[in-house]
Amino acid sequence: MLLRFRVANVRSLRDEQELSFVVPEGDEGRGSRGLTLSDGKELSLYPVLGIFGANASGKSNVITALKRMRDAVLNSYAAWTSYDGIPRDEFALDPRAAEENTFYEADIVLADGVRWTYGFELGARRVESEWLFAYPKGRRQVWFDRDASREQVYEFPGGRLQDRALLARITRPDSLLLTRAADDAHPQLTPVYDWFRSNLWDITPEAERPQREAYTAQRLLESATTRRRIEELLRVADLGIAGAEVVREPGRAPVVRLRHSGGGAEAVPLDWQAESFGTRSWFALIGPLLLALDTGAVLLVDELDASLHSRFAAEVVRLFQTPWANPKGAQLVFTAHDPSLFRNPSGRRLLQPGQLWLTEKDERGATELFPISDWEPTEEADLMTSYLEGSYGGVPRVSEGQVVRRLLAVDTAAEAGTETEEG
Known part of the structure; x- marks a missing residue:
């Protein structure tokens, strides 16, 4: 399962942003389910996260960043050799971003209940850093720590990793050690690699539909x-x-x-x-959808409401929210525009404040990602109404009638200019 995802310097995600399935303290039990870790600790997670925001606010870039991390893990060893440098897609509105690292990190839990933290930083032509931590008994174990700026690039505290000297020697500077290890079926690292291979499946309703139609067929x-x-x-x-x-x-x-x-x-x-x-x-x-539910995978759906009525988009959410329909703990991350997904037709909340994430761009054009739970709404608060009123941010800064007035002003100016030329 995916606990948290962090990213920086990918498309509009300029500064470090975090997306978390972990239920905020005090909200346990509302729309969440428990996960028992290997150390016996119980963790409450949401099965669904929805990302909302204005057009061009960066909603889809969160999905893209998750997908890019997966692509890097799966392809850095074989595919990156064909690139002139490492493919990164860094923040474009600040020239300094090209000189800064791209950062990814994910907290995951494997089938045995062990939590892992895996991450890396990418420069233009080499992997600047890479790390893997495990928490089998609640305390952090460092399995490897890579830093290209050190004389000794790789450190393996505790000697837990098999073939560590060989891995350090055969991993290219522009390839991830995790990818290289999995290519040789490394017994300890392949399960972490396999998590990325079996998760973060990306669905965009208007793209690659023929392939998905063929798969359903x-x-x-x-x-x-x-x-x-x-x-x-x-x-x-x-x-x-x-x-x-x-x-x-x-x-x-x-x-x-x-x-x-x-x-x-x-x-x-x-x-x-x-x-x-x-x-x-x-x-x-x-x-x-059925494959994710059957295997307990993390499914990414960009613009869930783009080609589905809001009632059907809500039914997709309910499939993941309902324990008997989702016994293997599959997770859903979706983006949408329609705030009716905030609640049921009866007016009850379909998603809790910690499941509703908003994107908003700052004055630099950089995306900020945050949950509505940060605003600590009361149990009685109407989340949809408050969102539409701009109480939490994440809505277009357009006043009523502004588009009409802008268009009228342009047309009026154009007519005045024509009259002046004719005069």
């Missing part, structure tokens, strides 16, 4: 149980859907057809291109 063929689960989710999303089928034709890719019924007539399969954008987007989301 593939899952339809897995078993009768999986088919029933997918068909049930489709029925919830679209009135009239009676089932789904995958048509295989020689020499052609499998084709999905959803069977529709109406007016008591027999269900009729429609051509896939005739389905609505919303239905296709939901179908494409179902496959990765």
Whole structure:
């Protein structure tokens, strides 16, 4: 499971920002679930975090940063050799950022309950630092500490790591030691690497949809149980859907057809291109959604409400929030614009203040990320109304009618200029 993620100098995330699933002290039990660590300590975590904010405030950059850390862990050994330097995408609005390191760190818990902290800093052409800590008995164990500015770049306190001298010798300056170790199936480090390989799956509703449609279609063929689960989710999303089928034709890719019924007539399969954008987007989301729930993975969904009605976006949240539907502790991080996801139609909170994170840009154009719980709202506070009123920040700084007035001013000035030229 993911406990916390920290990042700095990636896109608009100029200064260090943190995203945390850990429930703030005193809020335990509200929308959270317990996790028993290897030292016996109980930790309360949220299964879902939602990131909201104005357009261009940096919401998607948080998702991007999580994905970039994953990509670095998986690909630094093989793929980075083809780059002219290390791919970083540092903050663009300050020339000094190009000379500063890009920072990533994640706190994770593996299946055995041991908490690990893994992080690294990237320069333009080398890994400037890298570290791995474990907490099997509650106290920090340093497994390795790398600092490119030291004469002895690698330190391995306690001698816990096997083949440490070999790893130090064969790891390139522009590659992560964790990636290099996993490439050789290192028995101690590969489980940490495998966590990144099996988590932080990124979904953007309007991108790579054909691949996700194909994946969901593939899952339809897995078993009768999986088919029933997918068909049930489709029925919830679209009135009239009676089932789904995958048509295989020689020499052609499998084709999905959803069977529709109406007016008591027999269900009729429609051509896939005739389905609505919303239905296709939901179908494409179902496959990765079920995979995350089945494996207990961390799923990243950018703009959850972009192609789904807010009611359906809320149902996705509930799938992860409900223990019986999410017995393996899968986690969801999503971005959205629609503040109706703050609460149920009944007015009760769908997400707690610690699950609602906001992004806002400062005067430098740098993103600040913070939870609504920082404002310590009361139990009775209407989070959605307060958010829309700007009580917590994270909303566009646009007054009512401002866009109309700005456009009118431009048109008026243009007309005046034309009259002057004609005169």
